[in-house]
Amino acid sequence: MRIRKQQFFADILHDSRVHPELYHYVVQQDGSNVILSWSQELTEEAAIRSAESELDRLVGNEEQAAS
Helix, strand or coil, rough: CCECCCEEEEEEECCCCCCCCCEEEEECCCCCCCCCCEEECCCCCHHHHHHHHHHHHHHHHHHHCCC
């Protein structure tokens, strides 16, 4: 699953090889292979919330820098 906000995106990946199962998310910027943020959560919903929060933070930082 991919979540996108402006020039940033987060990929959410399910890892069923471990117990308990985990949901990883990786945040990057378009055109870059640099990982800006990554973490893991126990549920998909929690991973989505965390990734969206990180995307909001990055977008807000970009908007502040532009003003």
